[in-house]
Amino acid sequence: MLLLIPLVALLAIPLYNSINPTLGGVPFFYWYQLLWMPLGALLYYIASVIWNDKEKKEESEKRKAARKSSSRKRSRR
Amino acid sequence: MIDPLSIAVFVILFILFVALGFYGSRWRKGDLSKLKEWGMAGGRLGTTLGWFLLGADIYTAYTFIAVPSSLFAKGAIYFFAAPYVIITYAFAMWAMPKFWKIANKHGYLTMADFVREIFNSRLLAISIALVGIVAELPYIALQIVGMQAVLIALLSGVGATQTIIELSLIISFIILAAFTWTSGLRGATLGALLKDALILVSVVAVVVAVATLGGFHAALINASATSIHYFQLPSSLYNAYWSLFVFSALALYLYPHVVNGSLAQKNPATVRKTASLLPLYSIGLGLLAMFGFMIYGVPAALSYVHSFPASVQGTQVVPGLILTLLPPWLSGAALLGIFIGGLVPAAIMAIAAANLFTRNIAKEIKPKMTPKEETRVAQIFAVVFKFLALGFVFLIPATFAIQLQLFGGILILQVLPAFVFGMITKNLNRRALFLGLLGGVVSGVYMMEAANNYAQWTTTLVGTGIGPVFIGMIALLINIVIVLVGTWVANYLKITNQLPSSYVAE
Numbered sequence: 001m002l003l004l005i006p007l008v009a010l011l012a013i014p015l016y017n018s019i020n021p022t023l024g025g026v027p028f029f030y031w032y033q034l035l036w037m038p039l040g041a042l043l044y045y046i047a048s049v050i051w052n053d054k055e056k057k058e059e060s061e062k063r064k065a066a067r068k069s070s071s072r073k074r075s076r077r
Numbered sequence: 078m079i080d081p082l083s084i085a086v087f088v089i090l091f092i093l094f095v096a097l098g099f100y101g102s103r104w105r106k107g108d109l110s111k112l113k114e115w116g117m118a119g120g121r122l123g124t125t126l127g128w129f130l131l132g133a134d135i136y137t138a139y140t141f142i143a144v145p146s147s148l149f150a151k152g153a154i155y156f157f158a159a160p161y162v163i164i165t166y167a168f169a170m171w172a173m174p175k176f177w178k179i180a181n182k183h184g185y186l187t188m189a190d191f192v193r194e195i196f197n198s199r200l201l202a203i204s205i206a207l208v209g210i211v212a213e214l215p216y217i218a219l220q221i222v223g224m225q226a227v228l229i230a231l232l233s234g235v236g237a238t239q240t241i242i243e244l245s246l247i248i249s250f251i252i253l254a255a256f257t258w259t260s261g262l263r264g265a266t267l268g269a270l271l272k273d274a275l276i277l278v279s280v281v282a283v284v285v286a287v288a289t290l291g292g293f294h295a296a297l298i299n300a301s302a303t304s305i306h307y308f309q310l311p312s313s314l315y316n317a318y319w320s321l322f323v324f325s326a327l328a329l330y331l332y333p334h335v336v337n338g339s340l341a342q343k344n345p346a347t348v349r350k351t352a353s354l355l356p357l358y359s360i361g362l363g364l365l366a367m368f369g370f371m372i373y374g375v376p377a378a379l380s381y382v383h384s385f386p387a388s389v390q391g392t393q394v395v396p397g398l399i400l401t402l403l404p405p406w407l408s409g410a411a412l413l414g415i416f417i418g419g420l421v422p423a424a425i426m427a428i429a430a431a432n433l434f435t436r437n438i439a440k441e442i443k444p445k446m447t448p449k450e451e452t453r454v455a456q457i458f459a460v461v462f463k464f465l466a467l468g469f470v471f472l473i474p475a476t477f478a479i480q481l482q483l484f485g486g487i488l489i490l491q492v493l494p495a496f497v498f499g500m501i502t503k504n505l506n507r508r509a510l511f512l513g514l515l516g517g518v519v520s521g522v523y524m525m526e527a528a529n530n531y532a533q534w535t536t537t538l539v540g541t542g543i544g545p546v547f548i549g550m551i552a553l554l555i556n557i558v559i560v561l562v563g564t565w566v567a568n569y570l571k572i573t574n575q576l577p578s579s580y581v582a583e
Contacts, residue, residue: 003167010160010322013315019308025293026367027308033159034363037356040163044353048170052346055174 002047006040079400084231086409087416090275094417097267098256127342127351130425132358133269134338135162135329137422138223139216140362141276141415143479146391148369149382150476152305154314156366157321162359165326169352172330174345175500188336189437192495197574198507199441204514205492206437209333212488213430214462215481216332218469220426222392222478223419224249227412229389230396242389249419250467257424257459268421275414279399279407280364284371286402292374300373307370313544320547321483321538328486328549331493334422334429368395377401391476423463431459473534483537484525487549491517494560507574509563517556524548 016032023031140158147155176191185191188209193202228245287293300307310318329335342348369391372378378397385393399411435455440446446454473480495510525548528539538545567573 003170007164007167010164011319013310013318014312017310017312017315019297022297024288025291025297027297029153029309030156030363030367033156034360036160036163037359037363040166040359041354041356044166044170044356045350048349048353051170052349055346 002043002050005043006036009036079231079233080405080408082405083400083409083412086406087231087413090271090410090413091416094268094271094413095256097271100267124342124347124351124354127338127347128354128358129269129273130341131335131338131351131355132273133421134335134425135355136358136362136418138220138226138415138419139479139482140365141395141418142223142226142392143219143482144362144366145369145394146476147479148307148366149372149394150305150391152307153310154306154318154321155369155479156363157318157325158366159322159359159363161322161325161329162362163356164322165329166352166355168326169330169339169355170349172497172500173336173339173352174349176336177340177342177345177348179500180340186340187333187433187436188331188492188496189433192499193437195499195503196495196505196507196510198511201495201507201511201514202437203441204511205495206433208488208492208514208518209433210430210462212485213333213426214466214485215469216485217423217426217430217463217466219478219481219485220419220423221246221249221253221466221470222475222481224253224416224423226389226392226396226475227416227419229385230393230400230412246470250463253420253423253427254460254463256420257427257463258456268417272414272417272421275410276418277361279403279411279414280361282407282411283368283398283402284364287371287374287398290374292371294374296371296374300370303373307373316541316543317538317545317547320550324490324547324549324553325483325486327493327553328490331489331496332426332429332485333433334426337429337432338425365395368398372398375401388474388476392478423466424459427459427462427466428455430462431455434458434462477533477535480534480537483547483549484534487521487525487537487552488518490549490553491521491556493553494557498560503574504564505560506564506567506572508572509560509567512563513556513558513560516559517552520555521548521552524551 010033017029019027019029021028144155144158176188179185179191183191183194185194187206189202189206192205193199225242225245228248229241232241232245287296297308330339339348339352342351372382372394375398378394378401381397381401382390382393395415396412399408403411432455435451435458439454439458440451469481491514494505494513498505524539525534525537528536528548537548539548539551541551
């Protein structure tokens with residue numbers, strides 16, 4: 001979800017395709033898209049932390065499950 | 078015109094850079110005669126270095142020269158590069174960690190390794206490798222154009238323009254070939270650090286200088302007086318704008334050098350974190366792109382640019398602003414930053430193309446190669462590819478150099494079905510994938526030629542019912558349709574990929 005916010009914001013071209021309001025002489029068209037760079041990095045970074053945590057948990061669970069099944073096999077032997 | 082001090086600073090820093098390159102070959106020691114060491118820095122990069130390496134992969138002469146140049150020549154439409162270098166990382170955060178894990182588990186070094194096994198097709202793997210290599214060539218050519226632009230600016234005090242342009246092209250090329258041969262990916266990463274520091278300082282300095290001169294307001298007034306749409310898109314170009322940025326974004330992480338750079342990092346979590354932070358790098362790209370209209374606020378820079386023939390004018394926008402606004406020592410440093418900004422990526426791309434050639438084409442022909450032979454083949458072909466890339470330089474007026482990267486994008490997008498869909502499902506027919514690839518490449522090249530009336534390339538847009546759109550999108554859609562229809566037909570006829578029963582999918 002966090003990953004899609006910048007995409008949607010940038011696909012809405014008619015929304016930002018204007019000169020005014022200017023910022024220090026820079027047209028809205030430019031500074032709006034520039035603004036999405038730090039915003040995008042922030043959202044993506046949060047998303048990457050959440051995502052990496054989730055994968056880490058999944059992997060450790062998988063490993064636990066694998067250890068259990070292998071120990072079961074061993075005990076059967 | 079140019080201060081001797083700028084040239085002196087340029088030369089001294091260049092020597093420092095070369096020294097770093099040689100040091101790189103000894104840094105974090107590895108056996109450089111092994112392909113993985115020469116070509117992937119051993120695969121041990123953490124977040125910070127990985128960030129810089131990928132930054133060097135991605136922010137290249139494309140950013141420093143091509144985007145500002147085309148924005149200057151054609152207006153706001155070429156600011157598509159800004160949204161492109163934001164959303165591409167969302168795709169990367171999904172695709173690259175996934176591919177890293179698959180590659181690590183099965184010992185793949187390239188995309189073609191993966192495709193070969195999952196679809197059990199040598200033909201498909203070799204074609205993917207070929208498309209990857211050919212797609213890198215125009216991108217390398219773009220870097221040569223960037224290096225050339227810097228040398229033109231440095232040498233513009235001496236002799237006739239035409240001679241300078243040709244001379245600087247030859248010098249750029251020789252330096253590039255020598256650099257790649259000696260240091261491999263490690264040297265390139267260290268060089269990237271120097272480049273980024275130089276560029277960052279000079280971009281900020283130029284923007285501050287323009288702002289304090291009141292240049293933005295002047296630019297707004299002066300540039301509005303021209304016939305080019307600098308500050309707003311005409312509504313007829315909406316579809317061109319989004320198709321350019323969305324499909325460029327999909328294309329970036331398909332390039333062999335970018336995939337290579339991702340695999341060179343130490344683990345999938347790092348790959349994802351690195352990608353998430355790369356939009357910060359894009360701020361530099363955005364500001365540089367704006368140089369394309371900012372120049373209208375600096376009359377001295379504008380007249381400097383106009384002193385060159387139209388075919389190279391655009392490429393002089395950034396050097397022009399740097400030379401007129403910055404003190405000589407800083408402009409020398411900034412120009413060196415841009416020069417290395419072409420040199421390092423070109424080396425990285427040539428290395429990636431050579432890796433791919435060695436593993437997926439040469440090895441198919443001669444399977445038994447010692448590691449030493451492998452590295453030698455890769456080194457030789459890295460040089461050969463640069464010669465081939467040179468050919469692309471002549472296809473395009475330098476001002477429109479961005480079309481080189483976009484053409485590369487059209488080609489590399491065609492590997493998307495096999496690579497990306499391949500990570501999700503193996504139920505696609507290998508022959509359909511091959512035909513789709515072929516259809517996409519052929520239709521892409523054809524549309525490119527037709528859109529430019531079979532003359533020098535100045536556009537990658539093709540007219541459609543919804544206005545002009547990026548050719549890469551149409552070619553990829555053709556490709557995907559062929560893949561889906563072909564797979565459906567194959568299923569209907571019960572033709573399978575004959576995967577060995579031992580193969581276990583992810």
